[in-house]
Amino acid sequence: MPSLTVRQLDEKLKQRLRLRAAKHGRSVEDEVRTILRAAAADTDSFVRDEPSHDPALAHDRPASSKRVLLVIGGGIAAYKSLDLIRRLRERGLVVRVVMTKAAQQFVTPLAAGALSGERAFTELFDPASEFDVGHIRLARECDLVVVAPATADLMAKMANGLASDLATAVLLATDKRILLAPAMNPRMWAHKATRRNLAQLVADGVAIVGPNAGEMAENNEAGLGRMAEPLEIADAAGALLAGATGALKGRRVVVTSGPTHEPIDPVRYIANRSSGKQGHAIAAAAAAAGAQVTLVSGPVNLPDPPGVCVVRVESARDMQAAVEAALPADVAVFVAAVADWRTASVSGEKIKKGGARAPTLALTENPDILASVAQRKARRPKLVIGFAAETEKVVEHAKAKLARKGCDWIVANDVSAESGVMGGDDNAVHLVTAAGVESWPAQSKDAVAAALVARIAEAVAGDGR
Ligand SMILES: Cc1cc2nc3c(=O)[nH]c(=O)nc-3n(C[C@H](O)[C@H](O)[C@H](O)COP(=O)(O)O)c2cc1C
Numbered sequence: 001m002p003s004l005t006v007r008q009l010d011e012k013l014k015q016r017l018r019l020r021a022a023k024h025g026r027s028v029e030d031e032v033r034t035i036l037r038a039a040a041a042d043t044d045s046f047v048r049d050e051p052s053h054d055p056a057l058a059h060d061r062p063a064s065s066k067r068v069l070l071v072i073g074g075g076i077a078a079y080k081s082l083d084l085i086r087r088l089r090e091r092g093l094v095v096r097v098v099m100t101k102a103a104q105q106f107v108t109p110l111a112a113g114a115l116s117g118e119r120a121f122t123e124l125f126d127p128a129s130e131f132d133v134g135h136i137r138l139a140r141e142c143d144l145v146v147v148a149p150a151t152a153d154l155m156a157k158m159a160n161g162l163a164s165d166l167a168t169a170v171l172l173a174t175d176k177r178i179l180l181a182p183a184m185n186p187r188m189w190a191h192k193a194t195r196r197n198l199a200q201l202v203a204d205g206v207a208i209v210g211p212n213a214g215e216m217a218e219n220n221e222a223g224l225g226r227m228a229e230p231l232e233i234a235d236a237a238g239a240l241l242a243g244a245t246g247a248l249k250g251r252r253v254v255v256t257s258g259p260t261h262e263p264i265d266p267v268r269y270i271a272n273r274s275s276g277k278q279g280h281a282i283a284a285a286a287a288a289a290g291a292q293v294t295l296v297s298g299p300v301n302l303p304d305p306p307g308v309c310v311v312r313v314e315s316a317r318d319m320q321a322a323v324e325a326a327l328p329a330d331v332a333v334f335v336a337a338v339a340d341w342r343t344a345s346v347s348g349e350k351i352k353k354g355g356a357r358a359p360t361l362a363l364t365e366n367p368d369i370l371a372s373v374a375q376r377k378a379r380r381p382k383l384v385i386g387f388a389a390e391t392e393k394v395v396e397h398a399k400a401k402l403a404r405k406g407c408d409w410i411v412a413n414d415v416s417a418e419s420g421v422m423g424g425d426d427n428a429v430h431l432v433t434a435a436g437v438e439s440w441p442a443q444s445k446d447a448v449a450a451a452l453v454a455r456i457a458e459a460v461a462g463d464g465r
Helices: 011-024 028-041 078-090 109-116 134-140 154-161 166-173 185-191 192-203 232-244 279-290 318-325 369-374 394-405 445-461
Strands: 067-072 094-099 146-151 177-182 213-214 222-226 252-257 294-295 308-312 331-334 339-341 364-367 383-390 407-416 429-433 434-438
Touching: 011 028, 011 067, 067 166, 078 109, 078 146, 078 232, 094 109, 094 166, 094 445, 109 331, 134 154, 134 166, 146 154, 146 166, 146 318, 154 166, 177 232, 177 339, 185 192, 192 318, 213 445, 232 279, 252 279, 252 369, 279 294, 279 308, 279 445, 294 318, 308 318, 308 434, 318 369, 318 383, 331 369, 331 445, 369 383, 369 394, 383 445, 394 407, 394 434, 429 445
Parallel strands: 067 094, 067 146, 146 177, 252 294, 252 331, 294 308, 331 383, 383 407
Antiparallel strands: 213 222, 339 364, 407 429, 429 434
16 A cells, blocks of 8 residues: 655645645544545545536536526525526536525525535635635635625625625625626615615626516516526526626626607607617627626617616616716717607696697707717727618718717618618618728628627727726
């Protein structure tokens, strides 16, 4: 039998053994004996054929597996986070779970631990893991932190930098990207305090998925506040992890999308036919390339792109305020079909018919969001891109728009009825820059988005960041 002493081991291994021994309250020699005994008894650990085909049961993980730290907050939707663990593991991700005290009122650490394949962490002052400052390790030994459900309380604590329990301490200590899946009563979500906290978190670079609209757990309550479905959250996590090495990694991108609705009275509004498909595709492509994306969207019937923070607005003025709040950014892409005019005054009551004459709508011009950002003196994004929707002389008008607005590029498309662009899935665009005009062939809006994002990545690559 060969003889081996602990002294002969390299320093790194010795240090790890010391930590393990301290954790289990044993001497280093006893720890080594225990490890060897366990290894000898566990023939499986030496003779492994194939990993389990049930992803939720597969404990064998390739060293390259990406790791997700899932923080479960104390909301009704916590039960869905158990399914989320499975969904993340199905994608080959390693999942570690931290639960708040309130979360344990809804689901047990045992269930979360059984599904994740390792014990769920619950205590900040845990002698078994804090002997080597375990909360810092938890915060660092992952590639992405997902908070689901993100309660109003957790969002408030995060926005203010509190670290009063294990979950918040980990969230403050991490240097990894954070994805929040908020879930709360619609009134809590709409509350000004939550709005402020959300704006702060977005400004801090936190990604958001959901919430969705729908019925609440509470009787007779419905609205915006349901946690995004586990599949949506897993998709968003996958997109963020994929983008962690992408060409726009670390860049902040603001995209506007969809139409605006300009109110006439409480039930009527002025709108346009924009579907938001192109803007949403660009936001998704930028996120997939690793950017932190804020998508300011008018009313659309589209799902939120994964890994993107979506700010929903109605009118042009709301959109302008949301864009301002999303700055600073490296790149701004203004795809939304913003109404040029709004009604000069909005009637507080529904306008009735039956008067002597039909009512006349007096219109007033809306703010020019593209020009206002492109012509900023301070905090102007490095690259400001506008979209031009034209029905005739597309390139000519786009060139004039580039000069007039002071932006860097114009992406011009023909939105005449026969082009089928408005609401359709394909687009044929012309990229108009100071260097000239490129006409791209007709392709899907996703393909236009991917090509544009590749060009954006090239353009911002040389700025030394
Ligand atoms: C039955 C019940 C359901 C709750 N659901 C939610 C919820 O969906 N979202 C939320 O923000 N808070 C919800 N709360 C309140 C949170 O549990 C409470 O704010 C708690 O302090 C959150 O703690 P945590 O953020 O540390 O997990 C609920 C409370 C109860 C009693």
